[in-house]
Amino acid sequence: MRKHYSNALLFLPIISLIGLSGCSSSTKHATVGDIDISGSRDSQAPVFVKPKSDAEIKEAYYDYVRNAAKADRSRQAAINRIAALELELTNKLLENSSTSDEALADKVYLQSLEKAADLLSTSLHDFPDAPNNDNTLYQYARTLDQLGRGGEAVEALTTLVDKHPDSEFYAEAQFRIAENAFASGDYLSAEDAYTEVLLTPTSDRFYEKSLFKRGWTRYKQELYREAVDDYLQALTFHGFSPESQLDTSEKELFDEYFRAIGLVFAHLNGAESLTDYFSDRPNFPYLYRTYKVVSDIYVGQQRFSDAAATLDQFISAHPDSASIPEAYLEIVSIWRRGNFIDQLQAEVEEIYLKLAPNADYWQEHNNGEALAKTSSALRAYVTELAYFHHGEYQKKPTRKNFEKSQLWYQRYLESYAKFAQQDKIHARYGDLLSAAGNTEAALKQYAIAAFDGDLVLDKKSAYATIAITNELYRNTQGSAKAAWMQDHLDYVQRYVTLYPSDTESLNLVSNATVLCFAEKQYEKAIEVSSLISLPSSAKQSFDILNTRARSYLNTNQFSDAEAAFTDTLALEGITSSQRKKLESSIALSIYRQAENARDTGDAVLAQSLFNRVSETAPGSELAPTALYDAGSLAFKDKSWQAAIFYLEKLQNNYPNQKYAKETSRQLSVAYLNSKQTDKAASQFEALAKSDDTDEVKMTALWQAAKLYDEKNNTAGAIRSYRDYAHNYREPYPQNIEAMYRLTQLYEAQNEPQKRYFWQNKIRARDKRISAAKKTDRTIFIASTTVLDLALQKQREFQQIRLKEPLAVNLKRKKAAMQEAIKLFGQASAYDVTDITTRATYNIGEIYREFSQSLLTSERPKNLDATELEQYIILLEDQAFPFEEKSIEFYETNLSRVKNGIYNQWIEESHKKLISLFPVRFNKSPKLESSFDD
Numbered sequence: 001m002r003k004h005y006s007n008a009l010l011f012l013p014i015i016s017l018i019g020l021s022g023c024s025s026s027t028k029h030a031t032v033g034d035i036d037i038s039g040s041r042d043s044q045a046p047v048f049v050k051p052k053s054d055a056e057i058k059e060a061y062y063d064y065v066r067n068a069a070k071a072d073r074s075r076q077a078a079i080n081r082i083a084a085l086e087l088e089l090t091n092k093l094l095e096n097s098s099t100s101d102e103a104l105a106d107k108v109y110l111q112s113l114e115k116a117a118d119l120l121s122t123s124l125h126d127f128p129d130a131p132n133n134d135n136t137l138y139q140y141a142r143t144l145d146q147l148g149r150g151g152e153a154v155e156a157l158t159t160l161v162d163k164h165p166d167s168e169f170y171a172e173a174q175f176r177i178a179e180n181a182f183a184s185g186d187y188l189s190a191e192d193a194y195t196e197v198l199l200t201p202t203s204d205r206f207y208e209k210s211l212f213k214r215g216w217t218r219y220k221q222e223l224y225r226e227a228v229d230d231y232l233q234a235l236t237f238h239g240f241s242p243e244s245q246l247d248t249s250e251k252e253l254f255d256e257y258f259r260a261i262g263l264v265f266a267h268l269n270g271a272e273s274l275t276d277y278f279s280d281r282p283n284f285p286y287l288y289r290t291y292k293v294v295s296d297i298y299v300g301q302q303r304f305s306d307a308a309a310t311l312d313q314f315i316s317a318h319p320d321s322a323s324i325p326e327a328y329l330e331i332v333s334i335w336r337r338g339n340f341i342d343q344l345q346a347e348v349e350e351i352y353l354k355l356a357p358n359a360d361y362w363q364e365h366n367n368g369e370a371l372a373k374t375s376s377a378l379r380a381y382v383t384e385l386a387y388f389h390h391g392e393y394q395k396k397p398t399r400k401n402f403e404k405s406q407l408w409y410q411r412y413l414e415s416y417a418k419f420a421q422q423d424k425i426h427a428r429y430g431d432l433l434s435a436a437g438n439t440e441a442a443l444k445q446y447a448i449a450a451f452d453g454d455l456v457l458d459k460k461s462a463y464a465t466i467a468i469t470n471e472l473y474r475n476t477q478g479s480a481k482a483a484w485m486q487d488h489l490d491y492v493q494r495y496v497t498l499y500p501s502d503t504e505s506l507n508l509v510s511n512a513t514v515l516c517f518a519e520k521q522y523e524k525a526i527e528v529s530s531l532i533s534l535p536s537s538a539k540q541s542f543d544i545l546n547t548r549a550r551s552y553l554n555t556n557q558f559s560d561a562e563a564a565f566t567d568t569l570a571l572e573g574i575t576s577s578q579r580k581k582l583e584s585s586i587a588l589s590i591y592r593q594a595e596n597a598r599d600t601g602d603a604v605l606a607q608s609l610f611n612r613v614s615e616t617a618p619g620s621e622l623a624p625t626a627l628y629d630a631g632s633l634a635f636k637d638k639s640w641q642a643a644i645f646y647l648e649k650l651q652n653n654y655p656n657q658k659y660a661k662e663t664s665r666q667l668s669v670a671y672l673n674s675k676q677t678d679k680a681a682s683q684f685e686a687l688a689k690s691d692d693t694d695e696v697k698m699t700a701l702w703q704a705a706k707l708y709d710e711k712n713n714t715a716g717a718i719r720s721y722r723d724y725a726h727n728y729r730e731p732y733p734q735n736i737e738a739m740y741r742l743t744q745l746y747e748a749q750n751e752p753q754k755r756y757f758w759q760n761k762i763r764a765r766d767k768r769i770s771a772a773k774k775t776d777r778t779i780f781i782a783s784t785t786v787l788d789l790a791l792q793k794q795r796e797f798q799q800i801r802l803k804e805p806l807a808v809n810l811k812r813k814k815a816a817m818q819e820a821i822k823l824f825g826q827a828s829a830y831d832v833t834d835i836t837t838r839a840t841y842n843i844g845e846i847y848r849e850f851s852q853s854l855l856t857s858e859r860p861k862n863l864d865a866t867e868l869e870q871y872i873i874l875l876e877d878q879a880f881p882f883e884e885k886s887i888e889f890y891e892t893n894l895s896r897v898k899n900g901i902y903n904q905w906i907e908e909s910h911k912k913l914i915s916l917f918p919v920r921f922n923k924s925p926k927l928e929s930s931f932d933d
Contacts, residue, residue: 057085079123080136086116087143110147117143134160134167141173154180161196171196171203175210182217191217208237212257219264228264228277231257235286243289258286262293274310275317288314288323292330304338308347322367325355325374332381345388348381356415379416382408383423390432402436421449427461434464443468450491456498465491466508473515485515489524493531500532510540513547522551537572545571546582553589558596562589580619587613587620594626598633604693607633611646611695614653615731624650624657634693635666640674642693643667698728702738709741718745725761732773736762740781756792759785763826783830787839790823794842798849802857810857817850837893837905844889844909851882887916894921 061082068075090112120140124133141156157173164170178193194214197203203210215230235257240246246254265274274291278284291314298307311327311334318324328351335344355361357375389405409429413420420426426449433442443465450461469488476484492512496505509531516525529548534541549564568574569582594609610633613626631646647667650657657663705720725738739762746755766774766782797816802809824839824846854875863871893909896902913921 061085075126079119079126083116083119083123083139086112086119087139090116090146113143113147117147134164134169137164138167138169138173141176150180168202171200171206174200175203175206178210178213182213187217187220190214191221208234211237212260215260219260222267224264224268225277228261228268231261231264232284235261258289258293261290262297265290265294266297272313275313278317282318287318288321288327291327295330295334299334299337302338304334304340308334308343320365322365322370324361324365325367325370328355329374329377332377345385348378348385351378352382352411352415356411358415375416379412379419379423382412382416383425386412386425387428390428393432393435397435402432405432421457424449424458427458430461430464434468439468439472443472447491451494454494454497456494459495459499459502462491462495463504466495470511482519485519488512489516489528492528496531505532506535506538506540506544510543513544517547517551522555525551526555536570539573542568542571542574542578549585549589553585553592556592558589558592562586562593565589583617584620584622587617587622587626590616591622591626594629598629603633603637603639606630607639607642607646607693608695611649614649618653624654624659627654628657628659628663631663631666635670638673639693640670642695643670644674645693645695645699694728698724701728702734705738705741709745714745714749718742718749721745725758729765732765732769733775733778736765736778736781739765740785743785756789759789762786763789767826779830779832783827783832783835786823786830787827787835790820790827790839790842793820793823794846796820797846802853804858804860806858806860813850813853817846820846833901834903834905837896837901837903837909840889840893841905841909844886844893844912847882847886847889848912851879851886854879854882887913 061078064078065075065082068078090109117140120136120143123130123136124140127133130136137156137160141153141160144150144153144156154177157177160167160173161170161177167173174193174196178190178197181187181190181193191214194210194217197206197210198214211230211234215227215234218224218227218230238253238257240250240254243251243254265277268274268277274294278287278290281287284290291310295307295310298304298310308331311331314321315324315327321327328347332344332347332351335347351374353359355374355378357371362371386405386408389401389408393401393405406429409425409432412423412425413429416423416425426445430442430445430449433439433445446461446464446468449458450456450465456462466488469484469491473481473484473488489512492508496502496509499505509528513525513529516522516528526548529544529551534544545564545568549561549568552558552561552564565582565586569579569586574582590609590613594606594613597603597606597609607630610626610630613620614623617623627646627650631643631650634640634642634646643666647663647670650659651663651667701720701724705717705724708714708716708720721738721742725735725742729735739758742758743755743762746752746758762782762785766778793816797813797820800809800813800816802813821843824843828836828839830836857875859868859871890909890913893906894913896906910921
């Protein structure tokens with residue numbers, strides 16, 4: 001059935017096109033229409049009307065037609081009624097087109113249409129002058145059209161318009177005739193028929209379309225002016241809403257109208273014909289739209305010059321149009337699409353002069369929406385031209401290219417200054433000026449681009465302001481130099497504050513700090529140097545910290561100077577020369593602090609600070625002087641213990657210093673007044689608790705501990721050594737000596753836990769201490785202590801037996817093994833020959849013992865002979881690598897013989913190797929020189 005639908009839908013649906021003959025009066029008589037119902041009556045009951053089925057009604061009418069006289073008017077009504085029933089059936093089939101037996105439905109559908117067509121033809125033939133034949137003709141044409149018999153349908157419609165010019169179907173019939181003629185290429189006949197529709201008063205439903213289609217018939221006949229008349233009349237008749245408010249279907253129709261209009265004017269020489277045609281219609285609402293559609297057609301044909309000329313003609317012919325800005329922008333778009341660079345630039349130039357935001361045009365045309373749109377587009381064009389000419393200048397730095405780029409940058413800033421940050425105009429303009437050597441002008445643009453108060457808006461521009469002000473400072477003389485430096489420092493501070501981790505920030509701070517120091521702006525140098533955290537290895541860190549420290553020193557901030565010099569000394573990569581100077585500077589900083597304390601009457605603090613000079617920088621020139629000053633202050637104040645401490649230290653550490661005689665004199669007086677001829681231990685211990693000077697307390701406590709130790713007063717010795725070890729971590733050699741003696745005393749007291757505690761303290765402290773503070777003695781103490789810890793752990797390892805539960809004990813033994821090996825490794829790292837060789841030997845022993853433990857471990861129960869054999873093989877596979885590892889360490893020890901080293905542990909390693917490989921190792925190792933066993 002689908003193949004029959006398309007033609008039928010060309011006709012409008014008609015309701016009750018075929019009426020039934022009959023009459024009515026106050027007394028109802030039977031009519032042909034009564035065939036549709038059946039009834040029964042009796043004298044007492046009211047009338048009962050029973051409806052008939054469609055098949056019954058149709059059969060009744062057919063019966064009536066067969067029996068009625070040919071000229072009977074009721075027969076025509078019956079024929080028309082049957083036709084209507086057949087068409088109703090086709091409609092039902094259309095509505096229910098989803099039937100499962102589509103082929104059968106198609107057949108019934110066509111049969112009903114054929115029957116309807118035959119009936120209608122019969123009706124027209126037998127009753128040619130019937131008053132309602134226009135209805136019958138219309139329905140007949142419609143049915144023929146549905147059957148695909150278009151030619152016959154047109155003939156029926158032609159008969160209708162010829163015989164029934166006043167019919168309500170006249171306009172539609174003419175429209176269908178016109179459509180048929182248009183489709184067949186008979187444009188003249190189509191034009192006549194469309195014209196008839198337009199002249200028919202009842203043609204409202206077909207009026208607009210007939211106008212438009214008549215325009216196409218005229219277009220096909222090359223009657224272009226007449227065609228455009230019809231198009232524009234149809235457009236006006238439709239009454240479109242504003243284009244922006246059109247829905248999809250309306251917009252498509254709108255565009256279709258203008259496509260047709262554009263094609264006409266494209267054939268009429270475009271712009272000239274447009275101007276001529278609309279010369280007497282200046283208020284036509286779609287004037288610009290008409291020009292633009294013609295221009296668009298030319299663009300589609302890649303006739304870009306014609307497209308632009310069309311819009312230029314519009315601008316010339318209609319200078320007061322509200323669409324002038326839109327036309328200008330469209331011209332730019334045309335040149336862009338055609339890649340006509342020169343024309344595009346010229347057009348933008350013209351637009352800027354005529355339509356810039358402050359142009360006279362906008363004073364005369366108060367159109368905010370157009371101004372906003374034009375301004376936005378023009379802003380983009382101005383930016384592009386500035387960038388374009390800037391690029392040309394970069395390729396070829398001529399004066400002409402510079403001036404062109406500068407002109408567009410300046411125009412941008414004149415008209416769109418509030419968008420300059422967003423479009424990065426200041427930064428790019430600064431680049432141009434800088435490249436051209438206009439340094440100060442470039443700086444101005446960079447500063448605007450870079451900063452909003454203290455806020456950095458553009459990192460690159462901010463850096464440029466720093467570089468330029470640094471250059472201007474270095475190249476300027478006189479009063480302006482200070483101003484440039486102040487600007488430079490200001491820009492550096494803003495940049496570094498926001499980008500402290502930037503790769504350039506360290507260089508900037510270093511340079512600015514040195515500049516401030518050179519200009520004797522010490523406080524500013526301190527401020528700038530503190531802007532960022534400094535890495536421990538960069539050269540700039542040394543310059544910054546050293547300059548900061550010297551600035552503190554020059555402003556009498558001696559404590560801060562000491563801290564800064566100390567931080568500088570802690571940097572990586574310090575040379576010996578730099579180290580020596582820094583230590584001297586640290587000594588000077590502390591000495592100045594001591595002088596201030598002395599001058600303000602704080603003698604105790606002054607003594608401590610003078611003494612700290614020798615502690616912190618013992619090799620400096622100021623160290624002996626500072627110690628003498630400390631002792632002299634204590635002597636003057638009759639602080640005999642302190643005087644003895646400082647003066648003894650001076651005498652012991654600097655025997656050849658220039659104050660040697662005076663030192664000896666003051667010491668003798670101090671001893672006499674303090675009555676320390678015996679230096680009893682209890683007195684030293686009491687002094688250690690009561691003296692106000694930490695250094696004296698520390699020395700006294702140490703002396704007390706040693707005297708207790710010498711007198712075998714174990715409790716007193718432990719107490720003093722423990723207090724010393726807890727309270728005086730520096731100097732390190734003495735601190736570790738105290739901890740080491742504690743381990744020995746606790747061992748003698750049989751207190752292994754306390755001994756173990758101090759052994760671990762020694763190991764942990766020595767691991768963290770700087771190598772510079774270590775001595776041969778501290779290395780011996782630390783290495784033997786760690787070795788002893790390793791031996792303890794080895795014993796723990798040896799005590800663990802591999803028995804059930806095997807997994808638990810194996811895990812414990814492995815953990816003890818790993819810890820012991822780790823500790824032996826740490827002991828070996830001290831590079832003390834006896835300890836290193838013993839540690840190496842013991843590691844080998846651990847691996848060998850672990851291998852043996854695996855082989856002799858308790859066997860799992862419930863293994864049969866085969867399983868036990870496999871288990872033993874597996875154990876041997878597991879044990880073998882550990883035995884190999886032990887051999888590796890024995891051999892490592894033995895290899896030291898070639899370096900002239902031979903001792904007990906190398907000998908023991910050799911014995912182990914002989915027992916394992918007699919043939920290979922059963923010979924005396926060859927020494928380079930003899931050593932005592």
